[in-house]
Amino acid sequence: MAVYTDVSDEDVSQFVADYDIGDVLSCKGIAEGVENSNFMLTTDQGAFILTLYEKRVDPKDLPFFIGLMEHLAKNGIPSPTPVHARDGEALRTLCDKPAAIVTFLPGLWPKRATSEHCRELGEGLARMHVAGSTFEMSRPNGLSVDAWRPLLESSGKDATNGVSAGLYDMLSDELTYLEEHWPAGLPSGAIHADLFPDNVFFRDGHLSGLIDFYFACTDAFAYDLGICLNAWCFEQDGSFNITKARRMLATYRVERGFSQEELDALPILARGAAIRFLLTRLYDWLNTPEGALVVPKDPMEYVHKLRFHQGVKSVGDYGLD
Amino acid sequence: MAVYTDVSDEDVSQFVADYDIGDVLSCKGIAEGVENSNFMLTTDQGAFILTLYEKRVDPKDLPFFIGLMEHLAKNGIPSPTPVHARDGEALRTLCDKPAAIVTFLPGLWPKRATSEHCRELGEGLARMHVAGSTFEMSRPNGLSVDAWRPLLESSGKDATNGVSAGLYDMLSDELTYLEEHWPAGLPSGAIHADLFPDNVFFRDGHLSGLIDFYFACTDAFAYDLGICLNAWCFEQDGSFNITKARRMLATYRVERGFSQEELDALPILARGAAIRFLLTRLYDWLNTPEGALVVPKDPMEYVHKLRFHQGVKSVGDYGLD
Numbered sequence: 001m002a003v004y005t006d007v008s009d010e011d012v013s014q015f016v017a018d019y020d021i022g023d024v025l026s027c028k029g030i031a032e033g034v035e036n037s038n039f040m041l042t043t044d045q046g047a048f049i050l051t052l053y054e055k056r057v058d059p060k061d062l063p064f065f066i067g068l069m070e071h072l073a074k075n076g077i078p079s080p081t082p083v084h085a086r087d088g089e090a091l092r093t094l095c096d097k098p099a100a101i102v103t104f105l106p107g108l109w110p111k112r113a114t115s116e117h118c119r120e121l122g123e124g125l126a127r128m129h130v131a132g133s134t135f136e137m138s139r140p141n142g143l144s145v146d147a148w149r150p151l152l153e154s155s156g157k158d159a160t161n162g163v164s165a166g167l168y169d170m171l172s173d174e175l176t177y178l179e180e181h182w183p184a185g186l187p188s189g190a191i192h193a194d195l196f197p198d199n200v201f202f203r204d205g206h207l208s209g210l211i212d213f214y215f216a217c218t219d220a221f222a223y224d225l226g227i228c229l230n231a232w233c234f235e236q237d238g239s240f241n242i243t244k245a246r247r248m249l250a251t252y253r254v255e256r257g258f259s260q261e262e263l264d265a266l267p268i269l270a271r272g273a274a275i276r277f278l279l280t281r282l283y284d285w286l287n288t289p290e291g292a293l294v295v296p297k298d299p300m301e302y303v304h305k306l307r308f309h310q311g312v313k314s315v316g317d318y319g320l321d
Numbered sequence: 322m323a324v325y326t327d328v329s330d331e332d333v334s335q336f337v338a339d340y341d342i343g344d345v346l347s348c349k350g351i352a353e354g355v356e357n358s359n360f361m362l363t364t365d366q367g368a369f370i371l372t373l374y375e376k377r378v379d380p381k382d383l384p385f386f387i388g389l390m391e392h393l394a395k396n397g398i399p400s401p402t403p404v405h406a407r408d409g410e411a412l413r414t415l416c417d418k419p420a421a422i423v424t425f426l427p428g429l430w431p432k433r434a435t436s437e438h439c440r441e442l443g444e445g446l447a448r449m450h451v452a453g454s455t456f457e458m459s460r461p462n463g464l465s466v467d468a469w470r471p472l473l474e475s476s477g478k479d480a481t482n483g484v485s486a487g488l489y490d491m492l493s494d495e496l497t498y499l500e501e502h503w504p505a506g507l508p509s510g511a512i513h514a515d516l517f518p519d520n521v522f523f524r525d526g527h528l529s530g531l532i533d534f535y536f537a538c539t540d541a542f543a544y545d546l547g548i549c550l551n552a553w554c555f556e557q558d559g560s561f562n563i564t565k566a567r568r569m570l571a572t573y574r575v576e577r578g579f580s581q582e583e584l585d586a587l588p589i590l591a592r593g594a595a596i597r598f599l600l601t602r603l604y605d606w607l608n609t610p611e612g613a614l615v616v617p618k619d620p621m622e623y624v625h626k627l628r629f630h631q632g633v634k635s636v637g638d639y640g641l642d
Contacts, residue, residue, distance in 0.1 A: 025524070
């Protein structure tokens with residue numbers, strides 16, 4: 001939970017005065033969120049989210065994120081719509097930090113994802129990919145295969161083995177495999193790249209919002225599915241739930257068909273997705289000062305997920321015919 | 322900033338289903354607040370605050386707090402109105418903790434209080450005291466003069482002197498004075514007892530809400546003013562702003578006249594209020610584990626305030642004729 005920047009009543013009132021969204025009724029820091037400071041902003045015209053972009057976000061990436069949200073919202077995806085100030089700009093400055101106001105999306109994110117949620121997710125993700133395929137900006141995925149070995153080295157061999165005996169060599173061997181076999185030329189476009197349950201809202205059982213596009217980038221659509229297989233289809237006890245995976249992939253396919261190359265690549269993409277989150281969690285686990293506001297997540301969860309995907313023979317193991 | 326209890330989407334939806342306030346649209350943990358977990362709850366019928374009462378609140382005090390808010394709201398004070406579930410109860414249980422839903426109040430609290438804010442505050446506080454005087458429940462002030470010496474002792478002599486050389490003896494001498502001279506028999510009723518700027522909302526320059534009644538109790542009305550003199554009338558540099566005090570007291574007096582005894586007692590009440598916050602901050606300063614979610618406040622701010630009030634000769638030093 002985190003709000004990193006104190007925004008005073010005067011700051012927020014002055015900031016909002018440059019928009020045509022009415023007078024501020026309230027502005028409350030939201031406890032969720034790790035990278036940025038988020039505020040629930042209500043005016044006499046409605047509810048909004050005010051985000052201040054903190055140091056972990058590169059300001060030069062912000063036009064891509066803001067532009068993508070705008071493009072998706074215009075194309076019928078339930079994503080936050082950036083609000084433009086009267087000067088035409090959606091990306092502005094508050095308390096000396098980049099800041100934006102986006103529309104508020106109703107819904108709750110599921111603490112326990114069910115196969116019904118996964119069915120909705122597959123459909124929503126495919127629609128997002130189709131809508132995003134006409135978005136003209138691009139942003140390389142800075143956390144893809146080329147970034148992983150430097151990330152492992154920045155955690156270090158001894159520290160990594162300190163988390164779990166032999167972990168460094170296992171990861172290093174896996175990276176060698178992924179570097180040699182990572183697929184190229186798959187159908188690509190704007191992907192979310194961080195579509196965990198807390199970024200997906202539901203209302204009355206239906207997907208009502210996709211949020212937090214601050215890892216979005218241009219990459220293989222199927223890699224987004226690899227991420228979702230990891231984030232949505234494992235149970236608390238570590239077991240893989242093939243029903244969830246099948247429903248997610250099956251509804252995805254209705255909205256956007258898979259090529260054979262994508263189906264063949266899914267297991268390795270899922271391995272890559274597992275190691276991507278494993279490596280950032282490992283780094284945060286080793287480098288978060290004790291007692292920090294944000295409690296780091298245990299990287300071992302993703303070691304188990306990686307081992308599962310290493311054992312996958314074909315997409316059939318994910319429930320797809 | 323703090324949300325101590327994870328409330329899942331299923332928990333909150335089930336909880337709200339017992340009320341007649343519509344369907345949940347969203348529920349977001351609020352970063353502000355120290356004692357309890359607060360959530361901004363929106364339904365298709367409006368905005369609410371959901372509070373889970375954590376371990377620092379004694380459950381047996383909750384009927385007083387809830388009852389007082391309800392009484393004040395019914396009597397025209399802009400305070401949160403507890404919402405009753407269909408079973409008639411406003412105080413219920415969520416995630417095994419006492420929980421209540423109250424109406425959402427618009428407004429922003431002032432980061433930098435001006436004399437205009439103090440003028441509004443005096444008027445609002447007096448109206449609250451008048452409205453609260455017909456509230457029939459009572460709750461002793463558990464943080465008044467009898468509680469202060471045990472609080473000082475629980476911090477300990479050595480630790481207290483470790484914060485500032487000679488601090489223990491200074492506080493002990495002050496407590497001896499306060500214990501001997503603490504006034505009795507002043508006009509009393511329900512007081513807020515924690516009316517710091519973050520508990521007072523303003524909109525368009527006018528007071529729009531009084532919140533956080535979880536220290537409210539039955540005590541001398543003028544003690545609430547002593548607290549507000551400390552909380553609102555000192556500048557960042559530690560200097561006392563007599564204009565702010567005068568405007569606060571003058572508008573208070575228009576709504577509720579002072580007796581001579583109250584005027585005479587104001588300096589000692591302000592000393593007591595200073596030491597009350599000094600002692601709890603001192604204790605928290607010494608006992609908050611490093612890196613806790615809530616950063617303790619420096620007790621020395623209140624040492625300086627206490628010294629100011631010790632030098633006050635009469636209520637004239639607070640700007641009142």
